[in-house]
Amino acid sequence: MKIIVAIKQVPERDAQVRINAEAKWIEESGLQYALNESDAYALEEALQLKEKHGGEVVVLTAGPERVGPTIREALAKGADRAIHIDCADLGNRDALGVAKLLAAAIKPENPDLVLTGLQSDDLGLGQTGVILAELLGLPHSSLILHVEKTDSGLTVKRELEEGWFRTIELPLPAVLTIQSGGNKLRYATLMGIKRAKTKEVRTVTAAELAVDSAQVAVLERVALPQKQKSTQILPGNPKEAAAALVEKLKFEARVL
Amino acid sequence: MSAIWVVVEERDGRVSRISWEAVSAGQKLAALTGQVVNAVVIGAQTEPLAAEVSAKALGKVVRVEHPLLAAYTADGFTLALQQFVEAEKPDYVVFPHTYQVRDFAPKLAARLGQVLIGDVIGFAEGPVFVRQLMQGRLNGTYRHVGSGSCFVSVQAGAFRADEVQAGTAAVSVFTPTIEPAEIRTKPSERFRGAAQTVDLGSAQMIVGVGRGIKDPANIPIAQELATALGAELGASRPICDNGWLPMERQIGSSGQTISPKLYLAVGISGAIQHLVGIKGSQCVVAINKDPDAPIFEVADYGIVGDLMEVVPALTEALKAAKQ
Numbered sequence: 001m002k003i004i005v006a007i008k009q010v011p012e013r014d015a016q017v018r019i020n021a022e023a024k025w026i027e028e029s030g031l032q033y034a035l036n037e038s039d040a041y042a043l044e045e046a047l048q049l050k051e052k053h054g055g056e057v058v059v060l061t062a063g064p065e066r067v068g069p070t071i072r073e074a075l076a077k078g079a080d081r082a083i084h085i086d087c088a089d090l091g092n093r094d095a096l097g098v099a100k101l102l103a104a105a106i107k108p109e110n111p112d113l114v115l116t117g118l119q120s121d122d123l124g125l126g127q128t129g130v131i132l133a134e135l136l137g138l139p140h141s142s143l144i145l146h147v148e149k150t151d152s153g154l155t156v157k158r159e160l161e162e163g164w165f166r167t168i169e170l171p172l173p174a175v176l177t178i179q180s181g182g183n184k185l186r187y188a189t190l191m192g193i194k195r196a197k198t199k200e201v202r203t204v205t206a207a208e209l210a211v212d213s214a215q216v217a218v219l220e221r222v223a224l225p226q227k228q229k230s231t232q233i234l235p236g237n238p239k240e241a242a243a244a245l246v247e248k249l250k251f252e253a254r255v256l
Numbered sequence: 257m258s259a260i261w262v263v264v265e266e267r268d269g270r271v272s273r274i275s276w277e278a279v280s281a282g283q284k285l286a287a288l289t290g291q292v293v294n295a296v297v298i299g300a301q302t303e304p305l306a307a308e309v310s311a312k313a314l315g316k317v318v319r320v321e322h323p324l325l326a327a328y329t330a331d332g333f334t335l336a337l338q339q340f341v342e343a344e345k346p347d348y349v350v351f352p353h354t355y356q357v358r359d360f361a362p363k364l365a366a367r368l369g370q371v372l373i374g375d376v377i378g379f380a381e382g383p384v385f386v387r388q389l390m391q392g393r394l395n396g397t398y399r400h401v402g403s404g405s406c407f408v409s410v411q412a413g414a415f416r417a418d419e420v421q422a423g424t425a426a427v428s429v430f431t432p433t434i435e436p437a438e439i440r441t442k443p444s445e446r447f448r449g450a451a452q453t454v455d456l457g458s459a460q461m462i463v464g465v466g467r468g469i470k471d472p473a474n475i476p477i478a479q480e481l482a483t484a485l486g487a488e489l490g491a492s493r494p495i496c497d498n499g500w501l502p503m504e505r506q507i508g509s510s511g512q513t514i515s516p517k518l519y520l521a522v523g524i525s526g527a528i529q530h531l532v533g534i535k536g537s538q539c540v541v542a543i544n545k546d547p548d549a550p551i552f553e554v555a556d557y558g559i560v561g562d563l564m565e566v567v568p569a570l571t572e573a574l575k576a577a578k579q
Contacts, residue, residue: 013467013525014546017390026390095362096371122390124528125374127362130330134363139440140330142359159510161355163449169442179510181497214402217371221397222389225553231542233558241559242569245541246577248557253539255518256485256577 001055001149001172003046004111005079006102006132007039009063009070010122019222025091026222035070038117042178044185045147046115047078053149056080058109062101062206064088075196076188082199083109087206093213099131100211105204106136113154114175118143129177140175141168145182157182260286260293260348263337264309265356271308274352274410276417279312281376281410282350283421288383291347294318295425298336300326306427313423324434330360331439336432337364343430346405353409365407372407373398375528377414387411391527392550412509412532454488454504456512461487461520464507464534465495468523468544468563472500477567478522484574490514492530508533523563526551543567 011017012032020027035043046057059074061067062085071082085101087093093101106114114136119126126142133140145165146157153171159179160166188196206213232248234241250256262282264275279295286293292315297305302319310317320336333356341349341364351357353375365372378386382399385408389396400406456462463482469475482489489505496506507514508530515536522543524530531554534540542555543566552558559566 011390013391016548017393019394026394094371096366096369099366124387124389124391126358127372127374130359130362131366134334134366140363141441143355159355160446161509162513163511164446165449166446167444169444171440181493184499215371216369216400216402216404217373218399218401219396220384220399223395223397225388225392225395225550227553229540229554229556231552231555231558233547233552233560238559238561238565238569239573241561242566242573245557245559245570246573249518249539249541250577253518253556255539256574 001049001053001112002058002109003049003055003113003115004058004060004106004109005039005043005046005074006060006114006116006128007043007070007074008036008061008117008120009033009067010036010120013121019224023221023223024219033066033070035073036117036120038119038178038180040117040185041180041182042115042117043074043077043079044183045178047186048183049113049147049149055112058083058111060102060105061085062087062098063090071201072196073188075199075201076192077186078192080199082201084201084203085206085209086203089206092215094215094217095125095127096131096216097211097213099128099135101206101209102128103132103135104209104211106132112172114138114173116175116177118177118179129175133175136175138173138175139170140177141170142177143179144176145179147176258291258347259315259344260289260291260350261344261346262293262295262350264295264297264305265352265354266299266305269304271305272352272354273417274354274412276420277412277415278350278352278410279309279314280417280420281415283313284415285348285350285379285383288379288381289347296320296337296340298325298333310425310427311422312425313421314425317425317427319427319429320432321429322432322434324436324439327443328356329439329441329443330363331441332434333360334364334367335434335438338367339432340430341368341405349405349407351407351409353411357409361407361409368404370404370407372409373400374409375411376408377411388528391525392531393548411528413535449503456488456490456505456507456514459488459514460517461485462490462507462514462516462518463487463520463522464490464492464524465501465522466492466524467494468525469495472498474564475500477564477571481520481522481567481571481574484571485518485520487518487520492524492527521551521555522567524551525549526554543570
């Protein structure tokens with residue numbers, strides 16, 4: 001089975017984010033980046049499918065030069081090769097525009113399966129995989145926790161709300177968006193890191209893919225959210241703050 | 257006809273709560289744009305659902321009905337709504353932001369050359385739509401440009417179901433053309449995961465543990481706090497994903513919804529998926545090292561600091577207060 005995993009590099013979870021001067025996005029200088037969490041689960045699912053059924057795992061990502069280490073990380077974990085869509089203006093493309101780039105790079109590869117994470121930790125749109133399926137003309141399912149290959153295609157476990165699930169059968173080729181938590185993530189081994197250095201990373205520029213980048217949904221402004229409640233922050237060292245909190249819970253909120 | 261159309265979902269045969277919230281959002285958007293707001297129900301037998309919706313202040317209610325829409329599939333729902341949108345040419349299509357909508361609305365929008373502005377928490381003059389970015393740390397304002405329908409989905413709890421205005425609306429039927437071969441996926445009946453033995457939904461006191469706990473070896477300090485409070489222990493998704501606490505203790509959109517008197521969030525940053533699960537809490541306390549963590553936006557009381565120090569201090573203070 002030939003599997004393409006579309007991954008995204010996002011600001012590290014604990015990174016302190018500041019709004020940029022134009023209030024259009026965050027200040028990117030000095031920011032630490034990491035592999036998007038649900039994309040790590042998509043990669044893990046792909047690697048496990050390859051271990052069971054053979055084939056090839058290709059990682060695909062769009063972004064500027066800084067995505068290099070994220071690609072190497074995926075290769076070190078076991079992906080066979082990578083395609084990097086070199087694109088410095090990702091932020092000026094909407095979900096459809098980004099999916100068009102990815103689809104243009106996927107099409108000539110003719111994969112059996114395309115996996116993406118459920119959603120990115122930065123924009124949180126949760127649409128890329130679903131739009132990809134439409135652009136590639138393939139069936140899809142989203143929020144997938146478990147994938148099983150059958151004679152006729154795939155049987156997948158889809159997460160629903162409030163602890164419910166559904167099993168879905170679909171033919172191959174197909175697109176799945178993977179929910180986090182379905183598998184245990186692996187770490188790259190020393191051998192894996194060594195091998196990654198010799199694996200193929202093919203770079204294609206966004207211009208070469210020649211897709212329409214006109215936006216339909218434009219992110220105009222970024223701002224800090226307004227507080228829904230006025231939070232009383234209890235000052236002092238841990239002991240003082242704890243004592244003050246108990247007082248408040250007892251006599252003000254009256255919940256103790 | 258230029259109008260706002262709200263796509264309504266069912267839950268156990270009735271209009272779901274979040275669908276009423278979407279109707280409420282549609283009515284508010286209509287007040288802003290001066291347009292008519294209508295509703296769509298979709299399925300194989302939509303008459304009861306349409307009857308429920310038609311008792312609200314809407315222009316009309318349309319039943320998009322076909323035997324092949326009995327069970328939800330992305331292919332079926334996309335095809336049916338694509339034909340409906342092409343016939344009606346709405347200015348806005350408003351969805352509830354559910355797992356089902358997330359599965360097909362981006363596909364529907366893409367097919368029509370559009371992009372879903374998803375998980376919207378509010379809108380303003382323009383109209384512009386506000387959605388959360390960076391796990392709720394920031395808000396982004398989006399505008400739909402160009403021609404064609406604007407697709408929007410609204411976050412659970414962002415609009416008030418009890419503000420839906422009553423009225424009467426005429427009901428009609430729209431029959432899409434769908435061939436069986438066009439539906440490529442085969443869904444089964446839904447099922448529950450492992451038997452739920454922990455009922456966080458009715459617990460009065462809950463301590464929730466998040467990523468900030470860093471290591472499973474640190475879980476006992478949160479357990480000791482829970483014991484001192486007489487509280488149940490819950491967790492955010494990553495803790496359960498990592499297997500540090502069982503899945504049945506997960507709080508949030510994919511886990512349990514809680515409404516305790518006191519919810520104490522320990523090392524939980526407050527991702528949207530977690531916050532929707534704790535909305536019913538009477539009093540929220542957050543302990544987190546990051547003063548900008550979104551959990552502080554919904555907390556009544558907060559302590560900014562290292563939970564490894566704050567939590568044991570709080571356990572001691574609670575024990576002392578009991579004596």
